[in-house]
Amino acid sequence: MRTVAKRLLPGRAVSLIGTARRLSSLAWNDVQDNVIAKRFPQKPRAISFMANDICNSKCQMCLIWERKRDKELTPAELGGILAQPLFSHVADFGITGGEPTLRKDLPELFRTAIRSLPRLQSASTITNAIRERQVIDSVMESAEICRAAGVGFSVMVSLDGLGDVHDVVRGRRGNFKTAMTCIGAFTEAGIATSFGCTITKSNAADVDELMDFASERGLYGRFRVAEFIDRLYNAPQTEHIRSFDDRERYHLGLFFFRAEHAFEPHPTHRKTYRSIRGMLAEGKPRSTGCPYQSKNVVLTARGELLFCSPKSPIVGNLLEQPAEPVYFNNLPIRDEIREKHCDDCIHDYHVPETFQEKVSFYKEHRRRARKYDLARLTTEASRLPSGAPIVPTANASRDVLIVGWYGTETAGDKAILWSVIERLRRRASPPDRITVASFHPFVTERTKAEMEIPDVEVVETYTHAFERRCREIDEVVIGGGPLMHLDALDHMLHAFIEIRGRGGTARIDGCGLGPLVGEKYLAAVRELMRLSNHVSLRDDASAKWAGEGFSRSVESSCDPAVDYVDAVRAEVLAGAVTIPEVAPNDGFDVACFLREMTGEYAGSRSPSKFEELRRSVEQALVEVLDDLSAEKTVRLFPMHTFTIGNDDRVFARRLVRQVTEQAGADLRTIAASKLPTTPKELLAAMAASRRLSLCMRFHSVLFAECLGVPYLAIDYTQGGKIHAFLKERNRLDRLITLDELASGEAKSRILDAAFVSELRPGGLALGAETR
Secondary structure (H helix, E strand, O other): OOOHHHHHHHHHHHHHHHHHHHHHHHHHHHHHHHHHHHHOOOOOOEEEEEEEOOOOOOOOOOOHHHOOOOOOOOHHHHHHHOOOHHHHOEEEEEEEOOOHHHOOHHHHHHHHHHHHOOOOOOOEEEOOOOOOOHHHHHHHHHHHHHHHOOOOOEEEEEEEOOHHHHHHHHOOOOOHHHHHHHHHHHHHHOEEEEEEEEEEEHHHHHHHHHHHHHHHHOEEEEEEHHHHHHHHHOOOOOOOOOOOHHHHHHHHHHHHHHHHHHOOOOOHHHHHHHHHHHHHHHHOOOOOOHHHHOOEEEEEOOOOEOOOOOOOOEEEEEEOOOOHHHHHHHHHHHHHHHHHHHHOOOOOEEEEEEEEHHHHHHHHHHHHHHHOHHHHHHHHHHOOOOOOOOOHHHHHOOOOOOOOOOOOOOOOHHHHHHHHHHHOOOOOOOEEEEEEOOHHHHHHHHHHHHHHHOEEEEEEOOOOOHHHHHHHOOOEEEEEEEEEEHHHHHHHHHHHHHHHHOOOEEEEEEEEEEOOOHHHHHHHHHHHHHHOEEEEEEOOHHOOOOOOOHOOOOOOOOOOHHHHHHHHHHHHEEEEOOOOOOOOOOOOOEEEEOOOOHHHHOOOHHHHHHHHHHHHHHHHHHHHHHHHHOOEEEEEEOOOOOOEEEEEOHHHHHHHHHHHHOOOOOOOEEEEEEOOOOOHHHHHHHHOOOOEEEOOOHHHHHHHHHHHHOOEEEEEEOOOOHHHHHHHOOOHHHEEEEHHHHHHHOHHHHHHHHHHHOOOOOOOOOOHHOO
């Protein structure tokens, strides 16, 4: 029927029919779960069976391993329970523990489930993979039993980090190696295999490296945060469970954003990751549902029934009582758990997107697409009069909105934001209220804490709240960053249209121009310039372009981030700032602030030529770092830690791995920061570097120059903002072009700066300066 429809109907019609069918299915599921189930409670659809209550690992987040072997349901007893009418609709059956492979009859348990559950579609198990031969044999046999019966089968192997990181969490030396052996064996046998990572205090900083490892090897896994779970007897484990400090919570917020957008393929699990991020980084309640609220149950090795693992009491023993009355008569207990505990439960239970969520997302997506269409906004802006010139310091606005690239900010953007706000506060009549528009408010809320600007509000860009603020304010400022060819210019133009339509003030403060390609973006920037009452650009090249290309008179001023460096310079140079992950006595010779090459800076190169350059640059950096770390201590620091805009830590880890692999058995003293680092801490790292700061991100160059420390600058902008900045500062001798780096020409210059040249306080190595 579907094939016939595809032949007879236009492609769009087939697509709409498919969408309607999916939405109808979601709507019916919602009705079943939220309407019918409340009046007519449904039988369970899935069972999590704890096959035993013992374990041979010593996990930080679980104390089952302290238990002694107790009652364990035999296959016959399990069959008697599962054959009861309560479980006639069960489609999914998972065996957990303890450690389920410690049961020699594990395959027989699956066989029993298949015989006893008439609607069974899928089965699964999870293992710590400590006794690799026993685990492999048991899981393989279980998988074959399910395959022969036409029942899907999957296995999850616990993997909490790489090498010793995993072994520490699991309390078993060598467990990482056995886990990888089992994953390899199961994958080779064609079994659906994944890994499960549980995040505790001790491995929180290392989970990104595990995701790198999995991505590079094509491994799939799930990430969860350790939770207090009654059936794990882990109430005393407060040192390890949900005991993260503010930096770690923010780091995990960034991590789960990355997991959602760059790793996890399934919408259901991406939804769970959004919920976890909200709980950790934003202090929100759980935003996703839980199958144990309506469809799933837990069966213990003793035959006890629970509504969920974390908080459910035992509601009855199914060896002693009929299942249906135990289940249905105790449903008020499940309702009580939902009322008291679910909002704060971070456990990784998953439910699909609901009909309401899907429709709400679609409606909001359509609304934003219409309202923030850049071409439409540009046309609307063209009907407004040009902005009359003002003197910003004399302005007396009471309510100011700052827009720009916030919510994805780099360390430089954070310094800019501090400076823009500080300038507003230094006015003779400072504003009463300052709001920052942010694409991802949890990022900007962290910026507020790092930059010590707590009394600033944050509103999410594109939301109704953002639009309301645009109608309320009397001044809007594009606060730093580049005006470049990105669709996000749309919200800036929307804010300018709102404020100029009421005769309020619109300003561009400390921005740069470019890269800017495409008439749509050129036209939008042209209107932003025209509507502005005052334009301040951060370099002479941008100011010249504005005059020639946009016929706009502008003020050329320094990047706003300079003000921040000047404000904290004395504190930083006095050594009063602690550098995270660096012990007081563990200094380093070379501090690196590197970024991955991205396509927006390809310039006139074709994609293939740019990719060739990108690979050459990366290999050149590996060779430089290899030579540096053979004799000096090298540390890589991130100027940016968010997936959007490319997290520098991902690139740094890759460079470190390549250096380590290339060195083989030879010792290399090189490391990359794991956790996010504040602008002040990055400045402290530059000041602490004994020989050289090797800079690549634009604001790392600015930081080093304004701080007065020895540095070299790799110009990834290929004659753009880095070249412009250094030219204005008369520091082009510090510049390394990509071609110089890729060809190997710059290598000796970098090594000379780090090894040979004498250093003078507050300046570049003397030898490098004379080149």
